[in-house]
Amino acid sequence: MQRKEKHALFWGAGQLAIMAGGIIWFGGTGLIPLELQLYLCALCLTVGAAGYWAGTQFFIGKLRAHHVRWMSPVILVLSGIFYYAWHLNNQWLPRGSAAALGLVMLWVGSRLVSVNNRYRWLGLTLMLRGGFNLFSAVSLSPDVYAVWFVGTSILKVLTMLGLIYAVQDEIQQRYARTIDSLSHGFLIRDRRGYIHVANERCAKLLGFNSAQELIGLHVCDLLPGLTREMADHYFFRFEADGAQYPIADTAIFKLRNGNHLPVELLGSPYVERGRLYCLVQLLDVSERKKKDDLLYQAARVDPVTGYCNRHALSVRLTEEVRKAAAAGRECAVLFIDLDKFKRVNDSFGHAAGDELLRNAADRLHQLLRPTDVLARFGGDEFIIVISDLAPHSAEQMAADCAEAVIAAMGRGFELSYHAISVTASIGIACYPNHGADSDTLIRNADIAMYEAKKAGRGEQRVFNDAMNAVAKDALVIDGALRDAIEANEFYLVYQAITNAHTGKLTKVEALLRWNSPLLGPMPPDRFIPVAEDSGMIIALGTWVLEQACRQVGLWKHSVLDDVTISINVSAWQLADPQFVTLVSQALIRNGLSPHQLELELTERVLIEDAANVQTVLAQLRALGVGISLDDFGTGYSSLSYLTQFHLNTLKIDRAFVMDIEHSERSNSLVHAIIAMGHSLGLQLVAEGVETAGQAAILEKMGCHYLQGYHISRPILPDELLHFADGRAAPQAQPDFVI
Structure with missing residues (x-):
């Protein structure tokens, strides 16, 4: 049935041939002519011997193709030899056949015994059969045929058992080796x-x-x-x-x-x-x-701090909310942002920033109970979940924890032999008052955190619905901003900046306005922060730069031929690698001299990325563009920026100008700012000048330029040109107001 068991086919053919020879010799007398009877017996004997030989060779893996090719001629030759011998004396046919088969059986048995132990039993039984056949060849006579038949049958049974054992053992070994491999x-x-x-x-x-x-x-x-x-x-x-x-x-x-x-x-x-x-x-x-554990850790553990990451936080907070809902308890979420963290990365490198995050996380963890959760939400933001709180206690517990966090961060850190001071702004949202699921609680805590930032560094705020209204308003504005540039919804107005001594208009500030078809006129203080948060301020600032330069180009060959245009620049724009190129291209495209463009920066812009800002400002100064610091005096460390950054102009904030007529303190402060600006070789612009008295005092103090409603409100380009023509006329008065 299988190619690998052909030995059974050869042995079976050999045994059948021997049986057929016996039947022909003992049963064919009188039915078959003697000559044919002798030849058939000789042929059967030869085929039987060849079958046992070939089966044995195949069984031990020694049968080759050339053996099979030579079998037929050998069988014919040997059968002819046997026929000739028995033709001479046919009485030797039974004895000769038994002897020949005995010799074949002895050879087969010895071959099997010598090749493999598992064939030993089969080989011994065949050797017994061979020996029995040789013994029978010597003593075989008609009166002992029955004994010979019984003995041969017993030995055949033993041979079959030996064959079964050999094959079964071979299969078992094959099976055992297979499963062991x-x-x-x-x-x-x-x-x-x-x-x-x-x-x-x-x-x-x-x-x-x-x-x-x-x-x-x-x-x-x-x-x-x-x-x-x-x-x-x-x-x-x-x-x-x-x-x-x-x-x-x-x-x-x-x-x-x-x-x-x-x-x-x-x-x-x-x-x-x-x-x-x-x-x-x-x-x-x-x-x-192990790999699954590593993947699990990577999926749930923040690699920098070793605490929960955003995904793990969502799972844990969802579970805590579920437990609180089932037990009638409360929980609180604190959204923590490390203020000015970017300055650490810029000043000391990201390795120091990561060390600060680890130290901050460890310090936060020490403030928590074992059941609370600490997670790094991303960047310099952490979230604390205070779980299993009694009803009506969540807000107070969260506020106390926030105070402890602010105090802990305020102690400062030692990084790379430097003392680093950071503060934390914290937003708080509580279940169930401020949200019924993890996403809502995190979002509302985030909104409250931004409100804390607006209130100043190191503050905390608890979420309320008014904050949500502001956030939703920001989303509406953000959606409306998306296509506002393409839809030509923006336009620029220009506010005059005049020489304090001569009244001549030498500078103008470009101010952005938005008239939305959906929202109506939108003041800049509403849409500019949204544009900054979304990153759209880059596209918006590029549009303002191009439009302002184009307008100055259109004023060529007019009274405003050499006017300087001042535009506000955000931190996002200075971080754009293409910003300096955009400025240069805008000047060239509109035929402007670099001194006709002045870029206004707020102190916040300088704080955000000091190292990068210094590099960009150096490139702009090399280009010949003026740099102005807006709202001077309202920041925390403005004086340090006068030495750190090479500025051209200081703009004195309106908060100081508005009281100089009636407040000796404000008057002295403005006088000190102007004196300091003179000593540093800076141009000074006073913002928010609304009365002639203010203008006179500022002119006397030595302020170079005035800007405010006393001079002119922000107006459209044609109106500004008309205003400039009036200022240039001899009859023009310094207190001309539009």
Whole structure:
């Protein structure tokens, strides 16, 4: 039935040929002519011997193609020799046949015994048959045919048993070697849970010396916590409708040395002698489990601080909200932002920034209870979840925690031999007052944090609905801003800046206005912060730069031929690598001299990214563009920027100008600013000049330029040109107002 069992075919053919020869000789007398009878017997003997020889060669793997090709001519030659010998004396046919077969059997048996131990029993039985045939050839006579027949039959049975043993042992060895060669553990268990077969890999995995030690053990001895009922129930899964094989499971095996081994079990059923067994592969998944643990950690643990990341936070907060809802309790979310963290990265590098984050996280963690959650939300933002709070206590607990956080951050940090001072702005949202799910609580705490930032550094704010209204308003504005440039909804107005001594208009400030079809006229203080948060300020600032330069170009050959245009620049624009190129191209495209453009920066812009700002300002100064510091005097460390950044102009904030007529303190402060500006060689512009008295005092103090409603309101280009013409006329008065 199989190519690998051709030895059975050769041996069977040989045995049939010998049986046919006996029948022809003993039963063919009188039916077949003697000459033909002799030749057929000789042919059968030769075919029988050849069959046993070829079967043996095939069985031991020595039969080659050329052997098969030479078999037919050899059979013909040998059969002719036997025929000729028996033709001379046909009385020697039985004895000669027995002797020839005996010699063949002895050769076959000796070959099998010498090749492999598993063939020894078969070889010995064939050698016995050969010896019996040789003995019979000497003593064979018609009166002992019955004895010869019985003896031969017994030896044939023994030979068949030997063949069965050899083949079965060969199959068993093949099966054993196959399962032992598997890279995974393998065992066969019965329905009751006892192990019948196991390979060496399985024994090694489970800490046994050999596979034989596993035979007879119950699976409950290997799997802690597994009961015999559970082991029996495993087989029901094989009998379920639509079951897919193999059935995969994971388990932890308890090894003999006390260690535990995670494995994946792949089970498939098979039936043997009417009984259901289970083939089980055991895959060592220790390395895979380590990788899974690493992936789990990467997915849930922040790599910098070692605490929860955003994903893990969402899962934990969802669970805490669920628990609070079920128990009638409360929980609180604190959204923490480290103020001025970017300055640490810029000044000391990202490694120092990461160290600061780790130290800050450890300091925050020390303030919490074991049940609370700390997560790094991203960048320099952390979130604390205070869980399991009594009803009506969440806001107070959160506020107390926020105060502790602000105090902890205020103690400063030692980084790379430098004392670093940071503050924290904190927003608070509580369940259930400020949200019923994790996303809402985090969003509302974030909104409250931005309100805390607006109030100043190191502040905390609790969320309220008014904040949400502001946030929603920002979303509406953000949506309307998306297509506003393409729809030509923006335009510029220009406010005059005049010489304090001569009244001549030498500078103008370009101011952005937005008339939205959806929202109506929008003041800049509403849409500019939204544009900055969304990043749209870059596109908006580029549009302002181009439009302002284009307008100055249009004023060529007019009274405003050499006017300087001043525009406001955001931190986002200075961070844009293309900003200096955009400025240069705008000047060239509109035919302007660099001194006709002045860029106004706020102190906040300088704070955001000091190192980068210095580089960009140096490139702009090299280009010839003027740099102005707006709202001077309202920041925290403005004086340091006068030496750190090479500025051209200071704009004195309107908050100081408005009281110089009536407040000696304001008057003295403005006078000091002007004197300081003179000593540093800076041009000074006073903003918010609304009365002639203010203008006179500023002119007397030595302020160079005036800007405000006393001079002119922000107006359209044509109106400004008309205003400039009036200022240029001899009759023009310094207090001309539009």
